[in-house]
Amino acid sequence: MVNIVDKTGQPRSDEELQEAIDACKQIMVKQSLVLPLFTVHAGIIINCLEELQHLRRMLAEARRKRLEQSEEKAT
Secondary structure, three states: OOOOEOOOOOEOOHHHHHHHHHHHHHHHHHHOOOOHHHHHHHHHHHHHHHHHHHHHHHHHHHHHHHHHHHHHHHO
């Protein structure tokens, strides 16, 4: 996961965002007994990443609809 964030701190792609979510989940499972406090924080991080993923999907859908509407107006 080297260089998967851009200058704003955002994952570069949806695939890399999913990789970050999966990595947090994997760490949570493997380290739950050793690092219980991290497990709590990892849960919060996962929730934030999943919310970001959902917002990105909503934004992409809104852009697609706006493009379709502008194409309909042009015809």
